[in-house]
Amino acid sequence: MRVKTFRGKSTAAVFAEIKAEFGDDAVILSNKTTEENGRRIHEIMVGVDKPESEVKTGDTRDEVIDAAMDSIPDWNREWNQIKGHMMALLKPQMNMNLLAPRQRLALEYLEREGVDNKVILDLFQQLRGNKSKAILPELEKIAPVRPLDGNLWKEKFHALAGPHGAGKTSTIIRLALKEKRENPTARICLASADQGQGKGRLVLRHYADLSGLDFRELGTREDFARLIGESRNFDRVFIDLPGLAANAELDGWLSACGINGPCDLAVHLVLNPYYSQAQYCAFLKKYKSAKLKSLIWTKLDEACNYGALVNTAYESGLPVSLLSYGSTLRNSMKPACEKDFWRLVFKHQLPCSDQEVLARAV
Numbered sequence: 121m122r123v124k125t126f127r128g129k130s131t132a133a134v135f136a137e138i139k140a141e142f143g144d145d146a147v148i149l150s151n152k153t154t155e156e157n158g159r160r161i162h163e164i165m166v167g168v169d170k171p172e173s174e175v176k177t178g179d180t181r182d183e184v185i186d187a188a189m190d191s192i193p194d195w196n197r198e199w200n201q202i203k204g205h206m207m208a209l210l211k212p213q214m215n216m217n218l219l220a221p222r223q224r225l226a227l228e229y230l231e232r233e234g235v236d237n238k239v240i241l242d243l244f245q246q247l248r249g250n251k252s253k254a255i256l257p258e259l260e261k262i263a264p265v266r267p268l269d270g271n272l273w274k275e276k277f278h279a280l281a282g283p284h285g286a287g288k289t290s291t292i293i294r295l296a297l298k299e300k301r302e303n304p305t306a307r308i309c310l311a312s313a314d315q316g317q318g319k320g321r322l323v324l325r326h327y328a329d330l331s332g333l334d335f336r337e338l339g340t341r342e343d344f345a346r347l348i349g350e351s352r353n354f355d356r357v358f359i360d361l362p363g364l365a366a367n368a369e370l371d372g373w374l375s376a377c378g379i380n381g382p383c384d385l386a387v388h389l390v391l392n393p394y395y396s397q398a399q400y401c402a403f404l405k406k407y408k409s410a411k412l413k414s415l416i417w418t419k420l421d422e423a424c425n426y427g428a429l430v431n432t433a434y435e436s437g438l439p440v441s442l443l444s445y446g447s448t449l450r451n452s453m454k455p456a457c458e459k460d461f462w463r464l465v466f467k468h469q470l471p472c473s474d475q476e477v478l479a480r481a482v
């Protein structure tokens with residue numbers, strides 16, 4: 121269906137325009153009145169099933185843009201077909217006989233898990249002709265881990281970014297509780313830059329109060345400057361960033377807050393394993409920044425496969441730092457390690473916290 125928006129001074133005028141162009145074939149999709157520079161504008165969006173060639177198109181700026189927008193889905197489909205054909209051409213070059221049965225089974229498994237063809241081809245290149253080569257070291261190069269454990273990360277400020285509802289606030293609370301448990305004298309500050317309507321800020325404050333942690337609100341650039349100024353009072357500061365608006369990007373946002381410079385900050389991107397591939401691409405673009413240092417995967421318990429973890433590591437070049445696998449705040453998160461990561465991918469086995477291992481042993 122082609123979709124086109126008509127605008128005019130009165131509904132009658134707009135309908136006349138629609139009738140002149142589409143006759144009785146148009147379906148009204150929306151009809152609204154807005155104000156622009158004090159003038160009322162009537163805007164009607166219609167859909168029509170006629171093929172493009174039968175539809176009269178004009179050449180005003182708006183009409184040209186409308187026509188271009190209409191053809192995007194076709195262009196997308198065409199691009200996907202081209203990619204599919206390219207992969208189909210490359211695939212036969214992947215002579216599986218050059219691999220040992222073990223290597224072949226692993227690649228076939230990863231493909232079924234949703235690991236992208238690009239990654240599979242890359243792995244094939246590394247393994248071909250060397251049947252004794254183990255696949256795991258190659259995979260570990262593609263998806264490295266760097267556990268978010270105090271000692272490994274020198275940065276004092278750790279900010280969690282990511283889409284709304286990804287699990288940023290919960291992860292910050294888990295991180296703070298873990299750090300406090302392991303090091304009761306640590307001076308930990310929780311800071312909320314999420315000033316939206318959601319409950320995240322209140323929840324964070326509540327846990328800070330309950331656990332005797334410092335809490336700061338970060339509403340303005342001055343708040344960020346103040347927090348950085350008092351950083352020597354803290355051993356670790358966890359910052360809860362808001363989900364960014366549709367047209368905002370992390371780098372611009374950090375600059376606006378004055379923290380994109382040489383401050384002691386690592387940002388971690390919190391993601392869930394069941395977004396679409398296009399969505400991951402969009403997130404990696406939106407959150408691209410020199411300050412972005414790792415990927416945190418939450419809601420692993422809600423996924424049915426884990427190819428996305430491998431694909432996102434491959435595309436971003438970032439290590440995985442944390443794995444979270446339950447909606448509770450305790451016993452639901454673990455710093456990433458290679459063993460857990462690949463058990464998750466190959467066996468669908470969720471990580472097990474040290475406390476759980478202990479509890480089972482007793």
Ligand SMILES: Nc1nc2c(ncn2[C@@H]2O[C@H](COP(=O)(O)OP(=O)(O)O)[C@@H](O)[C@H]2O)c(=O)[nH]1
Pocket residue numbers: 282283284285286287288289290291320418419420421422444445446447448452
């Ligand atoms: N099942 C499951 N739920 C989680 C996990 N992590 C967080 N959640 C839930 O996801 C919801 C959104 O989490 P929240 O931390 O508020 O997300 P934010 O908007 O990114 O701050 C909450 O209901 C959490 O309990 C997880 O690992 N597994």
Ligand SMILES: [Mg+2]
Pocket residue numbers: 288289290314318320321360
């Ligand atoms: Mg939140």
